[in-house]
Amino acid sequence: MTRTITSIEDLRLIAKRRVPRMFYDYADSGSWTESTYRANSDDFQAIKLRQRIAVDMTNRTLASTMVGQPVAMPVALAPTGLAGMQHADGEILAARAAAKAGVPFTLSTMSICSIEDVAEHTDQPFWFQLYVMRDRAFIDRLIDRAKAAGCSALVLTLDLQILGQRHKDIRNSLSTPPKPTLANLVNLATKPRWCWNMLQTRRRHFGNIHGHVEGVADMSSLSSWTATQFDPRLSWDDVKRFQDRWGGKLILKGILDPEDAENAARTGADAIVVSNHGGRQLDGAMSSINALPSIVAAVGSKVEVLMDGGIRSGQDVIKALALGAHGVFIGRAFLYGLGAMGEQGVSLSLDIIRRELDTTMALCGLRDVKDVDRRILAAVCGCQSARADTHPRDFGSFSCGDGPVATVAGAATAAPPIIGSPHAEALGQSR
Numbered sequence: 001m002t003r004t005i006t007s008i009e010d011l012r013l014i015a016k017r018r019v020p021r022m023f024y025d026y027a028d029s030g031s032w033t034e035s036t037y038r039a040n041s042d043d044f045q046a047i048k049l050r051q052r053i054a055v056d057m058t059n060r061t062l063a064s065t066m067v068g069q070p071v072a073m074p075v076a077l078a079p080t081g082l083a084g085m086q087h088a089d090g091e092i093l094a095a096r097a098a099a100k101a102g103v104p105f106t107l108s109t110m111s112i113c114s115i116e117d118v119a120e121h122t123d124q125p126f127w128f129q130l131y132v133m134r135d136r137a138f139i140d141r142l143i144d145r146a147k148a149a150g151c152s153a154l155v156l157t158l159d160l161q162i163l164g165q166r167h168k169d170i171r172n173s174l175s176t177p178p179k180p181t182l183a184n185l186v187n188l189a190t191k192p193r194w195c196w197n198m199l200q201t202r203r204r205h206f207g208n209i210h211g212h213v214e215g216v217a218d219m220s221s222l223s224s225w226t227a228t229q230f231d232p233r234l235s236w237d238d239v240k241r242f243q244d245r246w247g248g249k250l251i252l253k254g255i256l257d258p259e260d261a262e263n264a265a266r267t268g269a270d271a272i273v274v275s276n277h278g279g280r281q282l283d284g285a286m287s288s289i290n291a292l293p294s295i296v297a298a299v300g301s302k303v304e305v306l307m308d309g310g311i312r313s314g315q316d317v318i319k320a321l322a323l324g325a326h327g328v329f330i331g332r333a334f335l336y337g338l339g340a341m342g343e344q345g346v347s348l349s350l351d352i353i354r355r356e357l358d359t360t361m362a363l364c365g366l367r368d369v370k371d372v373d374r375r376i377l378a379a380v381c382g383c384q385s386a387r388a389d390t391h392p393r394d395f396g397s398f399s400c401g402d403g404p405v406a407t408v409a410g411a412a413t414a415a416p417p418i419i420g421s422p423h424a425e426a427l428g429q430s431r
């Protein structure tokens with residue numbers, strides 16, 4: 001029986017059926033015990049929204065900006081390695097869906113379709129994500145290639161100089177293209193749609209790397225490539241050098257600590273992304289959503305703060321915005337759509353998130369996404385302050401410790417009018 005798709009979870013279940021196990025697992029896993037991977041989404045559930053009533057909900061808008069670029073909603077597609085293995089030509093399809101939805105697409109260094117290929121097959125500028133490798137001449141060429149392709153922002157990832165171990169990738173012998181082992185052939189036999197699409201394309205290798213570097217023994221395996229090529233000596237001086245060579249909008253990704261955020265802000269980058277790499281690197285690190293408030297407090301007035309990690313719904317998006325993110329990235333949420341149904345699936349995932357964000361914003365009593373701030377959050381501890389913005393302690397832990405954890409309903413008094421109030425200024429946050 002076909003089930004109507006109403007949520008990102010529905011897309012995940014379809015992707016799990018359609019995508020070969022090694023690539024589904026690659027996307028849907030975290031490092032070691034996966035505790036940070038789980039915390040990323042679980043911690044969103046602890047945040048409660050304030051329901052508001054009897055406010056005009058007409059004429060709503062989700063339009064905003066990210067690094068100064070207009071976006072239909074403040075949600076970008078995150079750089080994700082091997083997207084072209086979730087579905088044949090995956091990066092091109094996702095970039096097209098993002099362009100149609102009016103949101104940015106970020107191409108990973110570790111993509112299957114190359115920068116040039118995506119540029120040739122799409123008509124909107126996209127963002128390019130850069131990993132720093134030992135071969136600096138290669139990095140310089142990558143930056144130049146991204147410029148030549150008209151990429152409108154560079155996303156420099158700073159949290160993957162060595163790879164956190166993902167058990168499933170080892171067990172599955174992750175490689176691209178998959179090696180013709182018995183286990184792989186048996187699994188591929190159950191994925192006829194994926195195989196058929198993959199047979200129609202020539203894009204099955206790391207497109208940005210294949211044919212552009214020499215002397216690498218096994219480029220098919222992400223872990224061996226990372227171990228031999230990624231540069232563990234990365235420093236803030238290097239960041240400055242890449243920034244100078246790039247000369248355009250720069251986004252620094254992988255910041256989870258306020259001190260690092262201060263350093264990142266000092267570079268003069270246009271934005272930072274609060275991120276733990278989707279729980280794929282330091283297992284035991286705090287969730288992105290819990291790290292966000294202290295980073296916004298530290299640098300929110302100096303640099304645009306974006307975040308990723310754990311977002312599976314429009315409700316999650318609005319919670320991140322409420323805690324000070326100017327915008328968010330979604331990774332797995334669009335990959336599930338891609339694996340399930342190609343371009344149409346990515347469009348569907350963006351549409352699901354857009355609708356959820358829009359309706360949730362209205363039910364919180366707001367009409368303009370740019371007005372979202374902490375006033376839409378309810379404190380979840382047992383103390384008497386239901387409003388997160390007037391809560392006695394920092395809201396990063398979502399409990400003030402003054403009482404048992406509980407949802408406080410109806411305790412807010414004297415809340416200022418929601419619609420049209422200059423929330424951001426009132427809270428001293430930058431927007």
Ligand code: GLV
Nearest residue numbers: 080081110277280
């Ligand atoms: C890198 O792209 C990763 O696998 O997290």
